[in-house]
Amino acid sequence: MDPQGLVLARYPAPDRWIGKTAPEKTLLRALLEGGEGVVRAPGPDGKPRILGLARTGTGPRDRAASAIVSIPEDTEFADLNRILVRNLTGLGLAALIAIVAAWIGTVDEMAGALRAREMERARTAEALAQRASQLETLRAVTAEMTRELELPSLLNLITRRAIEPDLAVDSR
Secondary structure, three states: OOOOOEOOOOOOOHHHHOOOEOOOHHHHHHHHHOOOEEEEEEOOOOOEEEEEEEEOOOOOOOOOOEEEEEEEHHHHOHHHHHHHHHHHHHHHHHHHHHHHHHHHHHHHHHHHHHHHHHHHHHHHHHHHHHHHHHHHHHHHHHHHHHHHHOHHHHHHHHHHHHHOHHHOOOOO
């Protein structure tokens, strides 16, 4: 491309572009401002492109031609995008595995807590059964003692002793 923006050579479709002014306004502005470097600009098709700009001669700026290499942005970044997708997929899978592992750990902890509560419930039930057995034994012994004492005979003895003269309370 010459300093006025006239296309000297182009591929693809050289017949369509040689001898015509370049359609990329951003590119012309970049050439006029500095003439070298990398620019991101829309191409003639409107899609974003990466453009590499360089002056081809050592003469005065207004006489030197410029070489421009252009590649569609999606083509340039296709490998990087593929790697990014692969890495993000790997990261997502690693996060999913970590979440599942944490969930399994939580389930194991809950199962352990439930087993501990079940063991405590069983111990409590056993202690309650032992206490009930002891109370039943105590009730049986008390009933037997009551039968052996023959309560009517005991009451007669208490009454007789209460009315005997030497046991009577002095009322003086």
